[in-house]
Amino acid sequence: MGKIIVCGAGIGGMVTAIYLAHKGNDVEIHEMNDAPGGKMSELTKDGFRFDMGPSLITMPDVFKEFFSDLGRNMNDYFELTPLECSTKYFWSDGVVFNSYTDPSMLSKELTEVFGETERDNFFRYLDYGKLFYDLSEEGFLKDEFKIKNFMTIDGLKNITKFISGRSLNDVSNKFFKNDKLKQLMDRYATFNGSSPYLAPQLFSIIPYVEHSFGAFYVKGGIYEIARSLERLCKEFNIDIHYGNKVTGFETGSNKIRKIFTESKDGKSGEVKDFDTVISNFTNSTELCGEDYFKNEDWSSSAFILFLGMDKIFSELSHHNILFSNDYENEFLDIFEKKIPPDDMTVYISISQKDEITDAPEGCENWFVLVNVPALKDNDVWSNELKNNYKNKIIDKIDTFDFMTGESIRDHIKVCEIFTPDDFLSRYNSEHGSIYGLSSNSMYSLMRRPKNKSSKYDNLFFTGGNTNPGGGVPLCFLSGKIVAKLIS
Ligand SMILES: Cc1cc2nc3c(=O)[nH]c(=O)nc-3n(C[C@H](O)[C@H](O)[C@H](O)COP(=O)(O)OP(=O)(O)OC[C@H]3O[C@@H](n4cnc5c(N)ncnc54)[C@H](O)[C@@H]3O)c2cc1C
Structure with a gap:
């Protein structure tokens, strides 16, 4: 096979490139930024280190399988560290729940906080999630999504379960009486930028995956x-051309013929004489077609504060959730009214709890994330809006003073803000969303750009905005699926 060009050095782009180079193909990557990883990014400031994107890793076997496919050992590249508590949940009335990864500790915590019946219901819910996980694994997690995969007697029985019309919140209502436990399980819809009141019951696989396969830090x-993927690219002689933005394409006879690029210093270039193009981004009318951009249900984006704190907050864990008081209204704000929620759920990840060097002594690195809508066409997060929303979030955190002991305001030594505009300019993701099209409908699987383009014979899509979906492990699976399709 002739040369293969990958546009974008995000996780999906690099994994696909590595699989193809491992098979002996000549592969090169063009990446608009100066570093690899796309949304998996890093920020360092005044002695604090922050992961800017993913903070929690699940499905460890996906990573092990990737390295074993290459005849390598994952531990020679990076080490997955299991977390004892995947997330610590806080409600404003003082209720706290530790979601332990060890089943017996989890069972005890569930009994203490929610009672025996709800504990049993919780484990029944996970069994229900497993049913969907097993169906998804065959249907689309490890293979290209095709309706034809479901055209068997069993497949047809299964697809009716997929498109039953039941939302994730309907599943919580079916299993639980306790509103806090419902809210906790509903939160998993946000893992792919969706609303639990709209996202299909299929996503009950997410809590199943977290509790069955574990939660990890690196x-x-x-x-x-x-960094490890970049290292593998070097080992397989894949050139990554950093600071080289793909700006357009020349097409003919249903094929991409030429790729136009622009370097950071404004120099135009073109790439030609290739067989195959793999795009790690989907924010292109040329590649995805106009109909794709007529969609209006983009996944959520995020408003992120990177806070360097000059204090150790011992009540907090590595991953923490401070719930809003009205969850339904929060998602109405994000997906119907398309405004940043007034009463927001706040996620705080503090990697320093497990990686002491991520902050100076006696300090903590807080990654504070609030789900907000993707950008409407002309939205701009002005400095005034950013500051007001930052203050609103800090006020919200301060209402949990039973957790922090005092106002956090005076302990902030570093503060950087990242908004949906930054998602758009830095990662070129549709409307600044995190996952492209939302998964608020079962049909979104069909409306996402397919791994093999239906428009151009030599074009493929990889990564979280295509199939099987968003999240680091799924991007690895996406890379494997695309490499298999091409090979
Ligand atoms: C805040 C946040 C929190 C998250 N939390 C988690 C988590 O806890 N666990 C988890 O598993 N996942 C999480 N995710 C999701 C996960 O990070 C993504 O699904 C995954 O990293 C996306 O990878 P990708 O392959 O789709 O590529 P992307 O990261 O989208 O990268 C695409 C690449 O293409 C480049 N590019 C775009 N346009 C062009 C162009 N025109 N020319 C050249 N290059 C271009 C971009 O610069 C980028 O490098 C999170 C994401 C975010 C943003």
């Missing part, structure tokens, strides 16, 4: 994964 920081 020693040295999540960004070690991106």
